[in-house]
Amino acid sequence: MPATLSYAVPSRWDGGFIGNMAVLADDAALNGWTVAFDAGFEITNLWGAEIVSRVGTHYVLRNLGWNAAVPPGGTASFGFQAAGADSTARGLALNGETQGGEPPAPPATPLAITVADAAIEEGQAGTRELVFTVTLDRPAAGSVTVDYATADGTALAGQDYVATQGRLTFAPGETSRTIRVTVTGDAAVEADEALLLRLSSPVGATLADAEAIGTIRNDDVAPPAPLPSLSVGDASVAEGDPGHGGPGGGGAAEGFLSTAGNQIVDAAGQAVKIAGVNWFGLESTNFAPHGLWARGYREMMDQMKAEGFNTIRLPFSSELLHTTAAPNGIDFSKNADLQGLSGLQVMDRIIDYAGEIGLRIILDHHRSSAGAGTSGSGLWYEGSHTEAQWIADWTMLAARYAGDATVIGADLHNEPYNGSWGGGGANDWAAAAERAGNAVLASNPDWLIFVEGVGSHQGENYWWGGNLMGVRDRPIVLDVADKLVYSAHDYPNSIFAQPWFQQAGWEAQLTAKFDQMWGYIYREGIAPVFLGEFGSKLQDAKDLAWLDRITAYLAGDLDADGSIDIPAGQQGMSWTWWSWNPNSGDTGGILADDWTTVIAAKVERLEPLQFDLGDLPQDGGTAGDANRLSFTVTLSAASDNAVLVDYATVAGTAGAADFAPASGTLRFEPGETSKIVTVAVTADTLAEADETLSLVLSNPRGATAGDMSGTGTILDDDGTTTPPVTPPVTPPVTPPPGEGGLEAAFSLTSSWSTGFQGGVAVVNHGPAAVQGWQLRLDMPYEITQIWNAEIVARDAEGYVIRNVAWNGALGDEATVSFGFLGAGTVDATQIDILF
Structure with missing residues (x-):
């Protein structure tokens, strides 16, 4: 028989479907194969083959290297996801030979009945009706019936409501009916109460959701108690004394985290775990975390802490760091201290308050231009936002937050799905991550460097940012040891119907999938793994099974046998849930749409994975007061x-x-x-x-x-001394550079078409110690941001700049430095420093 090609459509949804094709060899082997067809749909994702060409509606696809050879009687298969309502592939041809065409029609699905939850205010007397809505997913040709009955929850029949049962009938064409339950009002101050409505014995349809919760909301208020x-x-x-952290001393890095094998460890070498949540918005055109239109940022962060999270992954955009646009979407009556701040200064306030309450921050370069989602290019550079600027931005942030252990590290770029893992060239993500990571560590050696995966490696597609297969053969190597953490993203079926969710027995294969893509890095002790994004609305049954598997895997059940496989004293993989925000269209949030109510089902699933970082010092110094x-x-x-x-x-x-x-x-x-x-x-x-x-x-x-x-x-702990003798007053003398007194030097860190980053090192050549310093920085450029110093005044010639509280003291030959961003095309010869 000749070689044949088959086509099937195993899964459909509104606006798209999954298509599978299989090439069956005849008595002779195939050494390479090509498939052609005409279609009105658009292939959006493809596995097991590659597109040779697409001209109008005509596709030509061919084998990949690993499945080109098909033995006699053997099969090679491939599949794709497509957008469009029409799944027909016309004019199918295999190696130029015309094949059959139309895919089989999908089997008819039965009608489905669902019942929705309901709620009502109780009332202080009389009765009210709690109304449940029962729906059919589409009109029926004949009548459909279903039985119903109430059942007690915390609400009791005869006391809080009237028990109800009966049969509901949908006439032909009807898709919605209601069931009414009488609720009895009272004046007692009590918690909200709930009853159940259960459907059973459907005729002409199946039950998609057979149980609803009816909530009787308390509306009685207790008399006010005396105020405390x-x-x-x-x-x-x-x-x-300057240079010491009080009794016990302590170096500047004692509050920071490092790595040991596959563990993240504190300064004492104890294994710890990041257990956090993503709070997005700074990367958007709001230039501020979302939800500040509804609540104060401190109140929300207190709630994050109370729910057990120890870290916030905080997305931002390159544009945030350079824009002159004011943050928006903020109710300043609830966030008064954010009034008049830039987006970067809003980030400062979030970090400052996180340090106050014991939360840690991971900064996440989420995209280049301000907007929603990851960068459209799938790369860490885009348009006018170059790789050089990306690295300079990270260097600036690393210097800005140096010494503050609230910020534990840099997630270098979110979901570089169009990058390659190795291979060289402009899109080599592994090489770019090393360049950026080393630049960050040169500016701030205390940070962890988080490196995400790509979208595809050696023909294997996975979630954007989740494919870390390339680490095995091409690991990231940084100049500072024990600071590298690999970061993956993983999502369930509801986010995208990936092919592995459609296979028989898929649940049992999930752990192996995690292990193949990113988990092996942890299991084999290569490095720590941080699952930077995972989440779901928990409305899809497959999502629930996925969440059970992935939380068990994160906890240390690496072979899905129900027992923890990691040694005592070690921690499972770190994570941050996506997201805190309810306005994530894919996953929803930890918070409900009111930006206040916590969705208990999500927090309960995460509770076994939580970790208390305890009293790790927030300022990089020794814990204590x-x-x-x-x-x-x-x-x-x-x-x-x-x-x-x-x-x-x-x-x-x-x-x-x-x-x-x-x-x-x-x-x-x-x-x-x-x-x-x-x-x-x-x-x-x-x-x-x-x-x-x-x-x-x-x-x-x-x-x-x-x-x-x-x-x-x-x-005072400096003792007493004899008051010094006041010497005769003599005119001040400015010592030559290097022979005494203060000296400063400017260095250009980086520059671009519209601005630059500079640094100034201040040296005290002594012999006397200096308690505070001030200098003039004369130049024709505007300072748009400054760190480790503050501006005292500005005139037509330039700026007067002084130390901040913590870096004013300079002993003999001691040095401090500060940095700033300037606007304009820089000429370093036009920058002068005077004392």
Whole structure:
């Protein structure tokens, strides 16, 4: 018989379908094969073959290298996903020989009945009706019937509602009917109550959803309880010396994370796990995290912490770092401290508050231009956003947040699905990741570097960002050891009907699929693995099975036998769920559409994977209270409602040179009675009297005012010295460079057509120590961003710039540096520095 070609359509949905084709060899072997056909659909994804050409509606496809040879009587198959309602392939031809054409019609699906949940306010007397809607998925030619009956939940028949049962009939053509249940009102203050409505015995249809929950919402309010009172206590701390973190000392990297084998470890070498959530929006044209139109960012971040997450993966765009557009989509009555800030400064505030409450941040370069989703190019560069700018942006961010252990690392680029893993060239993602990772570590050696996968490798397609097969033969090598983490993305059937979800027994094969694409890196001890995105609305039965498998795999069940396979003392793989936001069209969020209610089913599935990072220091120094005043603010009793109070420091004998001013709003969640406000103290070596400042509370909401002021005492620990003899006044002399006093040098880090990044190193050539420095930076360029220093004034010639609180002290031959972004085409000869 001649070689033949078959075509089948195993799966359809609105606007698309899956098509499978099989090549069957006759008595002679095939050494390569070509398939041609005409079609009104568009192939959007293809596996097992490649497209040779497409002219109009005519496709020509051919074998890949691994399936070109088909032995006598053997079969080679391939498949594709296509967009379009018509799945017909006309004029099928195999190696030029015409074949049969029309795919078999799909079997008729039975009618399906569903019932939706319902809710009603209880009322304080009389009765109301709880209305359930029962639907058919399409009109029926004849009548359809289904029985129904109520059942108790927390609501009891005869007390809270009237038990109901009966039979519902859909007349020909009808697709919607209602069932009404009488609810009895009362004035008791109680929790919401629920009853069940169950369908059974359908005739003429099947049951797609046979049970609904009816919620009787309580609308009775208890009389208000007396408000608790707010108070703040006094605090004291030893001043400390510059360069030390108070008693016990501690190096600058003690609060940062590293890697050991396949584990992420803390500074003590203990295995830890990132267990977080994605909060998107900074990458969008809002230039701010989403949801700030509904709530305050602090309130939402407190909720993330309360739900057990320890990290936020924070997407941003390249455009965010360069735009002059103001952030939008923010209700400033709920986010007053974000008023007037740039998008980058909003990022600063998110990071600052994360540090205050013990959350960590992973910065994620999600796309180049501002918008939704990953970059349209599928690459880390796009249009005017070059690779050089991408690296410069990362270098700037690494320097900006250096020393702050709140930010634990850089997810270099989200879903580089059009990149290749190795092979050289402009699209070699592995090589680009090494270039960017090494640049980041040169600027900030404390960060972790997260490297995502590609979309396809050696003919194997997988989720964008999830294909890390290439690591085995081409691992990433960074200049700083123990800082590399591989990052994958993985999603279920509802996001995209991948072919492996359509195969018989697919659930049992999922663990092997994870292992093939990214899990082997962890299982074989190559490096840690971080699942940066996974999520679902949990509305698809296949999604639930996928979630069971992937959470077990993340927990350490690497062979799906129900037992944990990792040694005691080690942790499973790290992760961040997609997403916190309910406005993710694919997955929804941890929050419901009201931006407040937590979807319990999602949090419950993630709870076994959570991890408490504990009291890891947030400033990169030693854990504890050294060089910080810690004021305790208390409520006299727990409240059933949130309590808020504003706070601010007020100088006393301690002034701006002695401490960093602090202000903000504290929020006590229901049940909480204590909060801590920390104030950073500036160390020095001066022998002086103890100094004081105040922390003042104001504007209490939900509580009355008690003791609203606390005194903070900075205890001098430098001893006493004989007052120095005042020397005769002589005219000041500016020493030559390198012979004494302060000297500064400018260096150009990078430049592009519309701007540049520069750095200034300030050196004290002594011999005396300097307690604070200030310089003039004269140049014809505008500074658009600055870090590790602050602008005092600007005139027509340039800027006056001084130290920030933590880098003003310079001993003999000590050096500090700051950086900035400038606008315009740079000429370094036009930049002068004066003291």
